[in-house]
Amino acid sequence: MSAPASLTEPVFPPLRINPELVRGILVGFIRNEVRKVGFERVVLGLSGGVDSSLVATLATEALGPKNVVAFIMPYTTSDPKSKSDALQVVQQLGIHQLEIDISPQVDAYFQHFPDADQKQRGNKMARERMSILYDQSWAWRALVIGTSNKTELLLGYGTIYGDMASAINPIGDLYKTQVWQLADALGVPTSIVQKAPSADLWAGQSDETELGFQYRMIDQLLYYLVERRYTVEELKRVGFDEAFIEEIVRRVRDNQYKRRLPVIAKLSSRTIDRDFRYPRDWGH
């Protein structure tokens, strides 16, 4: 396997960030949004990947190691390297760590559906982890802190009400290539930043293989499409392959539902989130 592009390849200039500036904003964000609603602590699922390692690092700086509780939640088929990477982050940050093997609860369920495919199983695993995190957030009097980055949110490359569920998300406006930059600058172990991104729902799974494109290229396209609002014609003129453009545009459009609350049938004059509009930080 070729080395992933996280650190070895030059970053597309418009997506380069000043890590110190971003770090300050995100640490302040976590501190502010957690404390003003009466909490001190966060829980998160720590997979051993770069996204959750970065969030754990930011949360530790914002709230202190005693207020960050990491859950390592492997399944039978998870790569053992994921767990050892997660433990390395736990040790480096000095945060709480609990390991919960989700295999018994996932397997018990799929005894009813032995023919379920990998995707169905993967989504179930993500939702079991979510369910554990929300349960533990009650036990620890903590908020669930999310780890979805902007690239996967835009592509819908995540499980709705699974890994996409959280109370606050510090990295949801950072593209994957920006997550790599920030993680590297904040001291996330290089082996984690450099390893091939994977949801690790089954052995050998790779984000880039599944998506069919490299994050480096996807992020460049998303930059023009989302940040700069280029048309498809303009994207072609930049030099992107037509099939690539179509696939990414389709993914962003088709997954819009995952980024929204459920559609509510309108009846009254003030329907929630349509014409009943209050800020989330109401009174804080």
Place this chain on the structure above:
Amino acid sequence: MSRDGRLAVGLVQMDPALGDRARNLERHRQWVQQAAEAGVELLVFPELSLTGYFLKDLVAESAIPLEGAVMDELRSLSSGLDVVLGAVIEEPDHRYFNASLYFSQGELVHLHRKVYLPTYGMFDEKRYFAAGDRFRSFKTGFGRAGILVCEDIWHLSSAYILSLEGVDMIICPSSSPGRGVTTDERLGTAESYGILCRTYAQFLTSFFLYCNRVGYEDGANFWGGSMVIGPNGDIIAQQEDADEALVLANLDLGDVRRERLANPLLRDERLELTINELRRVWHERTRKPY
């Protein structure tokens, strides 16, 4: 004019609680007291300092009428020093304005209703607010002043009008959310406001007081960076970071006269020419057949 030709200004770079007017009023009292102890004569709070910014449907319930107990309390803040603060004002006809109010010696001296309500990108002000319809200057104990709220200064004509009214000082209360992350040390927004404010100060040869808030609302960060700029465009004081702070500066009010002697831009301004040309442009635009 103040007795010694100097003015001690303070900018309150604060983090208001969203939709909690009582708590914010209490915090205003504390800042006023702290500023008074520091000898401040003119104290500026950010846009919507009494309510927070992304109010959405909270606008109506956060609003205060121009007469009544709350306004009496606001007036009383200015017994010892002049105070500029931001509030939602409900008119008797139930229009709601994003307003900035200037109080002095227990009286409301001036009220500016924000004219340019950003309604694009992350902003939705026109959905909730009525727009002001004038830019007017007013007399203070420290010379003539004008107020422009945040987005107002992104329209060149607003500051230009105040300038031709002869202001010595433009006060800009702001709730500017930070965005635009690159390799630069500062956010894109901070960079733009720095350019804007210094340009106005230097080209209109006036003091410029920019007071921006800090904190977070629904994930958006407010970048602070409050600054006091002299009539030559130099920054006299600035809070570089996004922490709560009282930014202090001591102004030599004679700087305006000296700057305008050295750079008589205002004297040479061709008001009639400008009006004639603008009228022509307006006629040409409105004469289009379709």
